[in-house]
Amino acid sequence: MIEFDLEKEGVRGLNSRLQALAPDTNERKWSVLNPMGAHAIAVGLTQPITVEVQGHAGFYCGGMNQHAEVIVNGHAGPGVAENMMSGIVRVKGNASQSAGATGNGGLLIIEGDASSRCGISMKGIDIVVGGSVGHMSAFMAQRGNLVVCGDAGEALGDSIYEARLYVRGKVQDLGTDCIEKEVKPEHLEDLARLLERAQIKADPKSFRRYGSARKLYNFNVDHADAY
Amino acid sequence: MDKTPQTTPRKSATFDDYTLSEIRRAASTGIYDIRGGGAKRKLPHLDDLLFLGASISRYPMEGYREKCGTNVIIGTRFAKKPIELKIPITIAGMSFGSLSAQAKEALGRGASLAGTSTTTGDGGMTPEERGQSKTLVYQYLPSRYGMNPEDLRKADAIEVVVGQGAKPGGGGMLLGQKISDRVAAMRCLPKGIDQRSACRHPDWTGPDDLEIKIMELREITNWEKPIYVKVGGARPYYDTALAVKAGADCVVVDGMQGGTAATQEVFIEHVGQPTLACIRPAVQALQDLGMHRKVQLIVSGGIRNGADVAKALALGADAVSIGTAALVALGDQDPHWEAEYQKLGTTAGSYDDWHEGKDPAGITTQNPELAARLDPVLAGRRLSNYLKVMTLEAQTIARACGKTHVHNLEPEDLVALTVEAAAMAGVPLAGTNWIPGRGGNY
Numbered sequence: 163m164i165e166f167d168l169e170k171e172g173v174r175g176l177n178s179r180l181q182a183l184a185p186d187t188n189e190r191k192w193s194v195l196n197p198m199g200a201h202a203i204a205v206g207l208t209q210p211i212t213v214e215v216q217g218h219a220g221f222y223c224g225g226m227n228q229h230a231e232v233i234v235n236g237h238a239g240p241g242v243a244e245n246m247m248s249g250i251v252r253v254k255g256n257a258s259q260s261a262g263a264t265g266n267g268g269l270l271i272i273e274g275d276a277s278s279r280c281g282i283s284m285k286g287i288d289i290v291v292g293g294s295v296g297h298m299s300a301f302m303a304q305r306g307n308l309v310v311c312g313d314a315g316e317a318l319g320d321s322i323y324e325a326r327l328y329v330r331g332k333v334q335d336l337g338t339d340c341i342e343k344e345v346k347p348e349h350l351e352d353l354a355r356l357l358e359r360a361q362i363k364a365d366p367k368s369f370r371r372y373g374s375a376r377k378l379y380n381f382n383v384d385h386a387d388a389y
Numbered sequence: 390m391d392k393t394p395q396t397t398p399r400k401s402a403t404f405d406d407y408t409l410s411e412i413r414r415a416a417s418t419g420i421y422d423i424r425g426g427g428a429k430r431k432l433p434h435l436d437d438l439l440f441l442g443a444s445i446s447r448y449p450m451e452g453y454r455e456k457c458g459t460n461v462i463i464g465t466r467f468a469k470k471p472i473e474l475k476i477p478i479t480i481a482g483m484s485f486g487s488l489s490a491q492a493k494e495a496l497g498r499g500a501s502l503a504g505t506s507t508t509t510g511d512g513g514m515t516p517e518e519r520g521q522s523k524t525l526v527y528q529y530l531p532s533r534y535g536m537n538p539e540d541l542r543k544a545d546a547i548e549v550v551v552g553q554g555a556k557p558g559g560g561g562m563l564l565g566q567k568i569s570d571r572v573a574a575m576r577c578l579p580k581g582i583d584q585r586s587a588c589r590h591p592d593w594t595g596p597d598d599l600e601i602k603i604m605e606l607r608e609i610t611n612w613e614k615p616i617y618v619k620v621g622g623a624r625p626y627y628d629t630a631l632a633v634k635a636g637a638d639c640v641v642v643d644g645m646q647g648g649t650a651a652t653q654e655v656f657i658e659h660v661g662q663p664t665l666a667c668i669r670p671a672v673q674a675l676q677d678l679g680m681h682r683k684v685q686l687i688v689s690g691g692i693r694n695g696a697d698v699a700k701a702l703a704l705g706a707d708a709v710s711i712g713t714a715a716l717v718a719l720g721d722q723d724p725h726w727e728a729e730y731q732k733l734g735t736t737a738g739s740y741d742d743w744h745e746g747k748d749p750a751g752i753t754t755q756n757p758e759l760a761a762r763l764d765p766v767l768a769g770r771r772l773s774n775y776l777k778v779m780t781l782e783a784q785t786i787a788r789a790c791g792k793t794h795v796h797n798l799e800p801e802d803l804v805a806l807t808v809e810a811a812a813m814a815g816v817p818l819a820g821t822n823w824i825p826g827r828g829g830n831y
């Protein structure tokens with residue numbers, strides 16, 4: 163494990179070192195000390211390394227990640243793992259708003275709660291939240307899975323496209339064009355796989371599924387008051 | 390006389406033919422009018438300014454003989470690799486999706502031949518465009534369609550789009566009929582459905598967040614790339630100041646004449662400020678912050694010729710950007726296709742139903758047969774010719790004003806033809822020394 167003191171060497175120092183690693187590097191395990199809520203920690207990584215952030219991270223931790231595993235041993239600020247392409251970002255604590263925003267791939271795990279707009283405009287990322295998510299989560303979500311083991315706030319899945327939402331607890335209300343859907347065997351399999359990868363214990367059968375009613379896919383004036 | 394004299398039938402200036410036709414259209418369809426292009430109404434514009442030229446107190450430079458530089462360097466503030474353009478005219482961001490792949494390629498070819506940059510758009514970067522563009526600016530938009538770190542690293546500069554002049558505060562909509570397999574795949578959405586481009590970024594709001602976002606983008610790209618912030622012409626003074634505060638290398642201000650691929654007519658014609666009214670406040674913000682010429686300013690919205698370029702530069706811009714005019718140079722609105730424009734119920738020069746994807750010129754379409762009408766090599770050459778003409782025109786004016794570089798043009802070289810233009814541009818009304826709104830006498 164390579165120790166990196168963020169307070170001493172700064173975010174630029176960290177990211178430039180991590181981004182410069184070659185595919186065959188043997189510097190595969192990193193521990194980032196004294197993160198102190200700094201922004202843009204471990205962004206734009208491209209190699210399959212593991213980076214553990216020993217404390218809280220600010221905005222955009224793990225942003226645009228490719229292949230790396232980023233673990234936050236604390237809470238994460240807004241936009242954690244934003245636009246992630248692949249790899250894993252795990253937050254041991256809670257995450258602020260827009261977690262996993264526009265993510266294309268990979269797995270984001272938030273062991274605690276996530277704030278509003280979790281999974282906004284997600285484009286293929288899988289997100290597993292151990293706790294609850296705030297309002298407007300999965301807003302305009304295009305693709306991928308959002309698994310919420312706790313509750314979901316107001317307007318879940320508003321204007322959702324093809325993403326799949328699974329919630330175990332209460333959903334305060336569903337957003338425009340989002341409806342409850344039948345949980346079929348394929349969904350139970352997906353759920354089981356995601357929960358296992360996230361290492362979160364929950365019975366797939368205890369989740370309900372939500373997705374797009376697909377009524378607003380093409381503009382129709384008679385639907386104008388649905389928004 | 391056996392007949393009572395009648396007055397001539399008179400149409401209302403308020404309820405003119407266009408207004409009446411729009412009421413009938415709305416009443417029959419129940420849908421607002423969506424179209425492409427920019428504001429069509431007559432607005433105070435750069436035409437309302439004139440250059441003074443040389444005189445006893447200012448001597449001119451010899452045309453063709455004495456040097457008049459046109460290069461512009463963007464990104465000197467923070468980027469490790471600023472970009473240098475040969476000419477102060479760039480190609481604005483226009484999405485693949487709204488435009489065909491051939492049109493995007495042609496823009497890249499034309500810009501590269503002329504020594505300038507082109508810009509991606511909503512929907513991501515295509516290999517055709519990257520391949521043919523020597524200098525490519527990659528847009529970072531609220532929708533983040535097609536956004537990925539590989540393309541980000543391939544770009545020469547990054548443009549964070551906050552807004553557009555045609556629709557400050559509005560998102561976008563690519564209607565289902567333009568969503569081909571390829572466009573759908575790049576945007577991670579099913580084919581044939583309307584695709585909304587969000588009006589706000591999903592993971593930041595306000596200038597403080599923007600500062601962190603810009604820092605993140607720099608971190609991802611090793612602080613190499615110039616980062617632009619593009620705003621619609623809404624509050625140019627404050628938007629410019631806030632973009633500078635957030636760490637931009639370059640600010641792009643797009644006035645209300647600026648084109649769009651598709652938006653509501655009501656938005657295009659009624660929201661935002663004319664380009665002319667945006668330039669001086671943006672320059673003022675840069676000057677107040679001591680950042681004029683350190684953070685570059687690009688102005689767009691209705692730029693058509695070298696005179697427009699020279700005027701925008703004289704008012705303090707570092708470069709201009711063109712959308713509509715570039716499309717026309719490629720072949721858009723060409724009378725050659727008149728018969729087909731007529732079939733669509735319009736005429737060459739008025740065609741603006743770009744969202745329907747039936748462009749006879751093959752530019753604003755995803756229909757393979759129509760798109761094949763545009764030869765990217767030939768169209769690229771046309772664009773390059775046009776860019777060179779604009780540059781020569783701007784140089785001609787600059788030399789006549791005694792400048793050895795187009796950036797040496799200044800407000801003192803200009804007068805305004807109308808009181809409005811004088812007030813907006815902050816230059817005197819012709820024949821007076823009166824700048825309305827700035828005190829002074831005449």
Ligand SMILES: Cc1cc2nc3c(=O)[nH]c(=O)nc-3n(C[C@H](O)[C@H](O)[C@H](O)COP(=O)(O)O)c2cc1C
Binds near residue numbers: 484509511528690753
């Ligand atoms: C067909 C078309 C598509 C456009 N797409 C985008 C876009 O994706 N992103 C963007 O920031 N601006 C877009 N714009 C606006 C241009 O970048 C630019 O601001 C505008 O065209 C400048 O005004 P002009 O057309 O009068 O030159 C588009 C404009 C047109 C005409």
